[in-house]
Amino acid sequence: MVQGLDKSERARRRQAAASLVAAPPAVDLTAVALTWVDTSGITRTKAVPFKRLEEAAEWGVGMSPVFDAFLVDDSIVSGRYAGGPIGDLRLHPDLERLVPLAAMPGWAWAPAERFTQEGTEHSLDARWLLSREVARLAARDLQVLTAFEVEWAVSKGDGEDFVPACTGPAYGMTRIAELSDYLRDVMRALEGSRVSVVQIHPEYAAGQYELSVAHEDPVGAADTLVLVRETIRAVSFRYGLSASFSPKVLADSVGNGTHVHLSLWHRDSPEKRSNLMAGGDGPCGMTGQGEAFTAGILEHLPALLAVGAPSVASYMRLIPSHWAGAFACWGLENREAALRFVQGPLGRRDQAANLEVKCFDGAANPYLALAALLAAGHAGLEAGTVLPDPVNDVDPAMLDADEREARGIRALPASLEESVAAFEADAVLREAFGEAVIDTVAVVRRGEIALFAGATPERIAAAVRRRH
Missing domain, CATH: 3.30.590.10 (Glutamine synthetase/guanido kinase, catalytic domain)
Known part of the structure; x- marks a missing residue:
């Protein structure tokens, strides 16, 4: 568990990033998505070019603290400790969790830790609270x-209505056959992003699966959940489908x-x-x-x-x-x-x-x-x-x-x-x-x-x- 970002910790992070940039994974990486999850459960992000990873690791990427007060529809409320236009935080990638996004070629992903500009942990950062x-x-x-x-439930197309992408019976093998290529690519993408899948199966509701x-x-485990969801979402888009975890x-x-x-x-x-x-x-x-x-x-x-x-x-x-x-x-x-x-x-x-x-x-x-x-x-x-x-x-x-x-x-x-x-x-x-x-x-x-x-x-x- 990190206790603030002093000079030595910043230097350590920069060196770790420099090693990654000098010897990148065996895939071509252009950008790194840095994610955190807000109070409403939405995964938010900023991204940096892979070649700028050293700077991001040492000094972070700016992000307003207002996102702690975002609602599910992106409207903003204001409380005693969150909301409003004032202030700034720094997103620092956890480089130990950085992985290529197999579902999004050219992209890597890392969960972000949010710090104040003084280098102390942001009091509303849920990842820090869990640590x-x-x-x-x-x-x-x-x-x-x-x-x-x-x-998650899979819908055809990107319209507002939900149209189940499969029609077979609950838990039925038919649902695997209907979307076999899609489910195969979900598992391949997760494996390519270093996620260990234990099982996958059709669920009860229309268009629903479980992994x-x-x-x-x-x-x-929390990091992996974010990675799994965003991988499923990305594969779904490539098939002209939409995935809902609602x-x-x-x-x-x-x-x-x-x-x-x-x-x-x-x-x-x-x-x-x-x-x-x-x-x-x-x-x-x-x-x-x-x-x-x-x-x-x-x-x-x-x-x-x-x-x-x-x-x-x-x-x-x-x-x-x-x-x-x-x-x-x-x-x-x-x-x-x-x-x-x-x-x-x-x-x-x-x-x-x-x-x-x-x-x-x-x-x-x-x-x-x-x-x-x-x-x-x-x-x-x-x-x-x-x-x-x-x-x-x-x-x-x-x-x-x-x-x-x-x-x-x-x-x-x-x-x-x-x-x-x-x-x-x-x-x-x-x-x-x-x-x-x-x-x-x-x-x-x-x-x-x-x-x-x-x-x-x-x-x-x-x-x-x-x-x-």
């Missing part, structure tokens, strides 16, 4: 491994989730680590620390939705009996629980056991969402929080209200207003993020609430369809 949460866990000899599942990648450290592409259909898989590991030695989600005597084989980490996330789920399900459209997706995880409960392989515990196959659980967060979606800033999850899990560790009984046997929606109450099953917020209120009231997230982040997230969320006030579900779905 800080990773470091807090590392101080306890703990590490989280993370991977995102990416769902899973290998787990990484949290910052790496939580609600069509008002009357299921939406796109972006499920998060997390496992907590202890660093036994520099060469060895052990999975705390398995091998213990706690629920479903968790260790005490694995249980406490999971329980912390469960306890703070209503507030976490303000960053994990951050759009008005998110709550059109987050409804019961749609496998979206609309209830704050956990269960072994229960896809209607907000937290699905995955043990993995017998004989591999020491490696495979993990927690899946099902209620998060494609409008989330992945860095901010993971930072919030880690902060909640860390709070559970500090408090030694224990889990309630799992919900393994039933869709919570099938229980009456009295039985849900008796079993400690809560409905998650049904609107963005409710989740923002929970977010602002959450002492753990306020301490982890600081007042500037809490205020800015709340201002942006309320800006979107006002933007879509009185709008029909159809209008909301159409408005966000091309944005995420």
Whole structure:
């Protein structure tokens, strides 16, 4: 984790960039796209010629801080800590993640870290916030491994209407056959950009697919999610298609989730680590620390939705009996629980056991969402929080209200207003993020609430369809 940009750190970055320019990858590179994700979950960018990478690495590229206050439609709100025309930041590429964009020949990509002109970390930079949460866990000899599942819907053409690019049945091989060249090129492009794809398959909704990648450290996983989405988008454009990662592409259909898989590991030695989600005597084989980490996330789920399900459209997706995880409960392989515990196959659980967060979606800033999850899990560790009984046997929606109450099953917020209120009231997230982040997230969320006030579900779905 970088602690500011002093003279030696700037020199180190310049030298690293000089080495890349002197011995570039085995492809012809013209430009490098530097990306960050704003509060509304939109990936923003500035680009530099590849030959100017040394200057960008040392001194950064100018960018207004106003983007922290952008809404999903590019309108701007103003809060105490973001918004307005004053100020400037510097985007510095993380050169360790720089890769050629196989889907965009001549281009490379690197995630950007945002610093002030004085060389200190920008307090609203979500990538830095996530790095800080990773470091807090590392101080306890703990590490989280993370991977995102990416769902997207493919539409024919670039018009405003959504026209499914495939018509075969849900999960059907027909959908692979219909777009086999496209899906092949998506996987080739990801491989060419050093992404390890685990699996790909047709999903439930019209024109919908899902792709899973290998787990990484949290910052790496968030970086990879950005790279995966932009690669899919670029390949789609080349086929005359458009890809939507929106939580609600069509008002009357299921939406796109972006499920998060997390496992907590202890660093036994520099060469060895052990999975705390398995091998213990706690629920479903968790260790005490694995249980406490999971329980912390469960306890703070209503507030976490303000960053994990951050759009008005998110709550059109987050409804019961749609496998979206609309209830704050956990269960072994229960896809209607907000937290699905995955043990993995017998004989591999020491490696495979993990927690899946099902209620998060494609409008989330992945860095901010993971930072919030880690902060909640860390709070559970500090408090030694224990889990309630799992919900393994039933869709919570099938229980009456009295039985849900008796079993400690809560409905998650049904609107963005409710989740923002929970977010602002959450002492753990306020301490982890600081007042500037809490205020800015709340201002942006309320800006979107006002933007879509009185709008029909159809209008909301159409408005966000091309944005995420």
